[in-house]
Amino acid sequence: MNKKGATIYDISKKLNVSVATVSRALNDHPRISQATKDLVKKTAKEMNYKQNNLAKALKSGETKNVGIIVPFVNTNFFSSVIRGIEEELSPFGYHVIICQSHEDVNIEKRHLNTLLNAQVDGIFMSVSKTTIDTEHIQSILDTTNTPIIFFDRKKDIKGISTVTIDDYRGGYIATEHLINEGYKNICHFAGDLNLEIYQNRLNGYKQALIDHQLPVKEDNIVSMGSSIDAGIDAIKKLWDKKSIPDAIFSSSDFAALGACQELKKRKIKIPQEVAVIGFSNEPFTQFMELTMSSVDQTPLLMGKMSGQVFLDSVKENGSGVSIEKKVVLTPQLYIRKSSKRK
CATH class of the missing domain: 3.40.50.2300 (Response regulator)
Known part of the structure; x- marks a missing residue:
């Protein structure tokens, strides 16, 4: 086994098929037969092939990563919301990047920049108690197409969907x-x-x-x-x-x-x-x-609803329609x- 991992060219050579066929099989292209997909994936595993996720993201325009910014993760409430988001998005191939603001707006700003540089597909956010001026959030709306979803703690900013309780x-x-x-x-x-x-x-x-x-x-x-x-x-x-x-x-x-x-x-x-x-x-x-x-x-439900709002925004962006959602859950x-x- 090659410790460095094989390339699609290596797989192509071993199976005597085109590089395009290997690429399409690995990406489950509908024109490739299931038998060919199974053979290519089996060979890729045997040859220690690792897909280049960055290259794939650049080609598709999505990284399948989302960012979550919370004040702290060491409370049941925020950890349950994160779990809800993850459970809702995981079946669709998304991974979460978790950041803590520690109730500091400057740390919150740094995390936002880091997530944008990582080209995340969306950002879930519960604002810090020191977030008074929201210019750093507004600038994301003005300069990118990255959807932002507020949960629990929110600011009233046009264009941002929210999931809260009453x-x-x-x-x-x-x-x-x-x-x-x-x-x-x-x-x-x-x-x-x-x-x-x-x-x-x-x-x-x-x-x-x-x-x-x-x-x-x-x-x-x-x-x-x-x-x-x-x-x-x-x-x-x-x-x-x-x-x-x-x-x-x-x-x-x-x-x-x-x-x-x-x-x-x-x-x-x-x-x-x-x-x-x-x-x-x-x-x-x-x-x-x-x-x-x-x-x-209801933090788990809040997380799941936040995930659904994000998935809806992805569909809407694909259709050229953007709808701002305000989900309000009932407390018990x-x-x-x-x-x-x-």
């Missing part, structure tokens, strides 16, 4: 559940309000209070990070105030987990004295000693012990 609805049903359980002084961990998803969850929380004739108290709204430590710090600050909440709706499961830890440390009973509900339905929420209620974001509330008083 965050407003998620915030509303979580707050309404707490109200129906008899809680009246409900605090909200709002997350980083530079991101539209957290603004929408906050607005859903506010509207649920208004619809049930409860006051919206600005002191009960805490804009904060989405970490366990942020949840711990928020409880410390809230308990320094006179008006102590009897329930917490957090835009993050991790901040909600931190809140539970600090409440337990202070010997405050959950949910009898204070209820806690999170957002994202991370796996740990159902395996805690006191299981935690949470709004599920999982009610567990941390918020079930009745």
Whole structure:
């Protein structure tokens, strides 16, 4: 066996057929018989032939690679979205290149340039919390035909399709559940309000209070990070105030987990004295000693729908028609012990 690998010319010589026949057989050309395809592929394998994917990409105009940019990969939500995209595109021969922005717009810009230089066929993106100016994204639309699909975190840019959940609805049903359980002084961990998803969850929380004739108290709204430590710090600050909440709706499961830890440390009973509900339905929420209620974001479905939107865009580009899609998925509330008083 040739360790360096054979060429199509070597295969052609061994089988005494034309180079064109070998090339067509390897690429499953319809004019080549199945018997010839099988023989050529068998010989190619025996001779350690490796197809030149770069040359193939240059010829076809597609690399069969797509890029995915997420803030972090070490959360169940983003890893599940990536899995959904991969499962949807893999049957069509696509491979994914995963990049992390670490919530830094400058890193996000570098990743975009790298993916464009790699000539990916499409880019899936959940923007960083520091992405305020979107000129670097707009320039891709202006100068290339590379489709971009936003998922979860998005910016409103004409020409870019989006796949999100109804965050407003998620915030509303979580707050309404707490109200129906008899809680009246409900605090909200709002997350980083530079991101539209957290603004929408906050607005859903506010509207649920208004619809049930409860006051919206600005002191009960805490804009904060989405970490366990942020949840711990928020409880410390809230308990320094006179008006102590009897329930917490957090835009993050991790901040909600931190809140539970600090409440337990202070010997405050959950949910009898204070209820806690999170957002994202991370796996740990159902395996805690006191299981935690949470709004599920259906990340696997979000990934699969993002993949479908991309595949549709590929078909549309081939037909000369481009349609901007806005897919909004319905959130689901999982009610567990941390918020079930009745």
